[in-house]
Amino acid sequence: MKQKILQTIESYAAIAIYRHEKPDPDAFGSQAGLAALLKHNYPEKTIYMFGEEEPSLSFLTNMDEGESSVLNEQAFLTVICDTGNTERIDGSRWQEGSRLVKIDHHPNVEAYGHDIWVNTEASSTSEMIIDLFLTAKESRGWEMTTEAARLLYAGIIGDTGRFQFSNTTPDTLRLAAEVLRYPFDTTELFTRFYESDEKIVRLKGEVLQHFELTEEGLGIARLTKTMLERYNISINESSALVNAFSETKGLKAWVFFVEEEENYRVRLRSKGPVINEIAAAHRGGGHPMASGAKAYDQNEINEIIKELKNVCREYQE
Ligand SMILES: [Mn+2]
Structure with a gap:
């Protein structure tokens, strides 16, 4: 399939590269990394990258304008x-x-497209682009560029959480090593990736002071409208705090109740107990270890806490 894709790429003078909405580093890394490779190795082609900008990741790349x-x-x-x-x-x-x-590299839930290359073993799509590059280097003499290397490395960093998640394989490290030989600034990359606005850090301090840890191993944090207003933080921005106390010893699952105009946004996370069934029962859903839901009032908050305590109690490590 890699050879097939390379042939397809070679037969077009204009190529538009897209990725998913709400882009993360791997979405940008694979999209812009591939674009950088194509621009360098086929200077006669016109290469476009389209999609919304993401201000927090603008240090990685910017999209082309004029899609329409x-x-x-x-x-x-x-x-x-x-x-x-x-x-x-x-x-x-x-x-x-x-x-x-x-x-x-996501499960091929929708097999769209003429040439489909899905590798669910890959940590990231950026890793796959490096794989594609090596094939093209071998068969077509492609060259890597420092900018493509930086973007593709950033994508792998993002999807593997700096090589700590279980999706990091020997291939991930081998392919990451392939681009790490280029002289981009990894210190700069890591700094930009993991820095937070001061207001987020200050509110995090408050969350760390006041979150509750129950004997069942459930962590409970509340973000009121007053708190968010005091720190000038939007509900979406507050999602940056969801792992604020995740390293607490004895913690099995945790929940954030974020006060909105009419109800509460509920963010659920876990290190073992399955929590998405609870989310589904409260107008939400998601993954077994990371879900979201909604609560109408204090009664429903108490109900969710009770259900979470139950799954924590029943959970055997
Ligand atoms: Mn990805």
């Missing part, structure tokens, strides 16, 4: 990176390409 106009003039190939299903693709013109390539 530039694509009118020519036949083009669409490449979609890091996106399991078409609903999550960020952009409006991707379906208008004459051919569609999917490169992804």
